Amino acid sequence: MRKRSTEIIQKIIKNNDAPFTVRELAAEYEVSQKTLRKDIQEINQFLHTIPMPPISITEKGELIKDSIFDDAAVERHLYDMDSYIYRFSTEERQIYIMMVLMTSDSYVTMQMFARELNVSRVTIVNDMDMIKEVFKEFDPVLIMDPGKGMFVQCEENSKIEILTKLYQKIAISVENDGYFQRVILKRMGIQYNFSDVFSYAQEYVQAANLIFIEDVFYEIVLYMFVVFNFGRKEGRAAKREIELNEVDHLFLYTGYRMDIFITETMQKNFRQYIKEHGLRSYIKNVDEIELYKVIMKFVQKIGQRIQFQLEEDGKLIDALLMHIRNMKDWGSYEVELPTEYDSFIDYGFLEDLVEENAYILEQFLTYPLSKNMKKSMVIHICVALIRSRRYFRRLSAAIVCPGSMATGKYLEAQLKNYFDFRIVGVLSVNEVYTKLEDLGESIDFVISTVPIEFEKYPVIQVHPFLKMDDMNKIQSMVFQKQKDNPGKSDPQLSILKRMIQDTVEDHELAGLLCKKVEQVTKEYQNQSSSLGKNEIGKLLKLEFIQMEAEEITWQAAIRKAARPLEQDGYIEHRYTEKAIQHVKEYGDYIVVSEGVALAHANKDCGVIKDGLSLLVAKKGIQFTETKGKVYLLFCFASRGEQSYFHLLREIIQIGNQEDLVQQICQLNQKEEIYNRVIGGI
Incomplete structure (x- = not known):
């Protein structure tokens, strides 16, 4: 099965929304609908070997799974494919060869590559001609000995840079859910996981109040991932007495947390890589309070136009603060705004207001906000508006994780930073069905890190590290739930005052009543807070x-x-x-x-x-x-x-x-x- 067919079946497996159509997938991959239908035929041939019911195509071109289709079983078989079933693309094959050559301590033969990749030796010869051209950009010496095979000689920093570029091409990430990614990681014998490097680096970034513009953070983490796995670790320890900047400390901290011995050469090469690629200029050290105030001003400006005090919504400010501090989370995917979730929100007007006032954030951050960042901000503001509606029911949810209570608790902590949910429990996959029944109470939805199905409750599948696409899925569910069943909450002071003004015809009396309600409320608040200082x-x-x-x-x-x-x-x-x-x-x-x-x-x-x-x-x-x-x-x-x-x-x-x-x-x-x-x- 080819790369495109593998990606399509993975998309179908992970999709919990409306079914994909031949038309939209053909447009996404820039192929004809006829070619896309051939891909579905190839997928169905693979499913037949499992065996599993085929993907059917309706008259409207929708791709439909059978009712007994087992997503988990198909995914397991996908990852168990060998090079006989999976046909490597030319680019994948050449990346595979270059990675093996760059990390091998001994000669490797073309015959070995032909056997591992299930192609002819002639194909490997042609691949090597292309690889020689790639190597010309750097300084490796490709030694080809008819009796021994092939071997690459190059400087340490060049080796790391080449490997970093190769891993960048295959988009190594926290999930690594692509078949080819997994093949490479398995073949290269990775000791230090990308997700661990990413997590420890993010720990330091948050503690040091650093903001990385665009994809610079990903590039730096990827470089560290390569160095930690393939760099030479012999030599003197990195000097601590020399003047170090925040990025130097990021490198040392991540290495320390992963119990890796950082040498003087590793530190020097890291500095050189940052300098040569101009990455330092894309990193900004921000004071959290300063950023908080700038965000406050941004939402105040928007709130003034819609006559709503958005700055009083702490969850809105905190959510925007977290996203701006973790720029990689915005991603490159398309953020879609709701079309008809709630009639009282004018999405187009909010988009215009965010666009109009984006300069406040851009001036402070010293870079432009992307289209997706702005759309995501609109969604957050919409959620804040819904959160502040006159009648608002607090939503409840259950968290499901694959056996690890720590993972579930971490997910719960993240959710509490963004949403005012009532979490009824953190449950393992094995106990979720019985525990929800035992609780004897209704919930609004289930948030799970693994694919599960419920007839009674909608399920939102998310990553353990919440990403912006996860946030958008959850927020979309919030929109829908608030529309379908708004519920009722205890009235706040402003709501009481509006109710008085709406029901009391005598304006003077209404004003006096409002002042009295405000006075009594303040007296109570002062009495309640008198036990301790604010x-x-x-x-x-x-x-x-x-x-x-x-x-x-x-x-x-x-x-x-x-x-x-x-x-x-x-x-x-x-x-x-x-x-x-x-x-x-x-x-x-x-x-x-x-x-x-x-x-x-x-x-x-x-x-x-x-x-x-x-x-x-x-x-x-x-x-x-x-x-x-x-x-x-x-x-x-x-x-x-x-x-x-x-x-x-x-x-x-x-x-x-x-x-x-x-x-x-x-x-x-x-x-x-x-x-x-x-x-x-």
């Missing part, structure tokens, strides 16, 4: 509060707000100047809500310890882009050892509460300001 109260010191009665420029205001932190040894002066520089570079992103701003810079710009200060500007501060003035300017410094997203949200809430900023501005004592700021949240 995040601002934990960090803001009374002596770090200042007042400014005169007009003041935004630059001078930032310097004045930061002065107590400088004088008390929390930050160096360069931190203050960097905070000013950020506003000049990225605009008024520090204005986080109406009348409130938060000055901040990167942790490596002179942060000594975590601290928060506040400047109350009586006459307001005019920034460069924001129309309204800022009256409360916080200055925040963090060493990055703990997350302060709750602090940021509390600061944002101050500006979102009616009249609170003006009430604070009218106070003249630090104690009064402190108590009003703390008590108003």
Whole structure:
């Protein structure tokens, strides 16, 4: 069976949506429908050998599996194919030969390749002519001895670069679900899995707040995968005393986590590879709080146009933050927007708003957002809108994983970062059917890392490491479930106020009732929170509060707000100047809500310890882009050892509460300001 036929049957096996058609697959592979039908014939010949019912083609051209078609059994037989059943393409054959030659310590013969690939020796001779041309781009010497066979001599760095390019061609990834990928990995005797290298590298990237533009992260991980498996590990240990950048540390950290001895030569060659391929310029070190504020500004702009406070949805902000920090997750697939899930959402208008405001993120990230990134952002915003509807039922789901409770718990943790689901249980494949019955409660759907079927519940199959296509599948299900059965939730304060305004005809009475409801709610919240300080109260010191009665420029205001932190040894002066520089570079992103701003810079710009200060500007501060003035300017410094997203949200809430900023501005004592700021949240 040929490569295209193998890929098609794999697509059919993994597809849980509407059946593929001959027309769409022919367009995808850029072949005629007649050729595609011949591929189906070849697939059916293979299925006959299992045996398994054939794939049928309807009058509409849909490819349909029989009711007794066993996906798992077919997949097992696919991966068990040998070179007699699977016909390697010319490119696959040549990649196979080059990989074996580049990693072999002894001579190999053409006859051996002919036998392994099930082709004639003449075919291998022709392949070698093409391979010689490929090798001319590098410096390997191909030795051909009639008595011994073939052998390649080359420098270590050239060997690693050639192998990296070859693995890039076959798209080695975390899943490696392609037949040819598995053949190569098995033949090459891989010791260190790509998925492990990827996971440990991602650990460091998240800890160091690095963002990799486009596919640079994948290319670096692939290089490390090749070096760890095929690089020479003899020599002196890599020097730790020399100045190392973040990417150097990424290499050392990943090697350490995989218990690999990193030599001086390996470190030197890695640096050289990064430099020669210009990868360093595609890597950006970002401060998480700075990025969070930029995302806040982005969603605020969109929220203003649709008259909705998107910035108050923490899950929306967190989801966008995670995706931007893990750029590879956006992928190269096509993101499709829902067509008719919910009538109250205008998808076209949201697309226009995301396109219109994308510059806010692009200016900070210093690269353009792709079409798919923007579409995915639209989907996240749609989910946020649905999440905030007047009547909203919390969805419930069960997680299924293949025996490993750790995998299921990790998947559960990822889901909780993105969705407000109630997880009823993490179940193994063997117990899922009985356990769901034992629970005695209805769920909305099952999220599984393996293919399973339920008559009662829809199943969403995902990867253990959630990808953007997984997110889109889950979000599409959320759209549909909320449309079919919106349910009802406990009303929040804003909902109560809208209900009063809708039902009480006397507008004056309605206004008084709304104020009373708000007052009672605040009193209850203040009483509930009196047992412990909020995040601002934990960090803001009374002596770090200042007042400014005169007009003041935004630059001078930032310097004045930061002065107590400088004088008390929390930050160096360069931190203050960097905070000013950020506003000049990225605009008024520090204005986080109406009348409130938060000055901040990167942790490596002179942060000594975590601290928060506040400047109350009586006459307001005019920034460069924001129309309204800022009256409360916080200055925040963090060493990055703990997350302060709750602090940021509390600061944002101050500006979102009616009249609170003006009430604070009218106070003249630090104690009064402190108590009003703390008590108003």
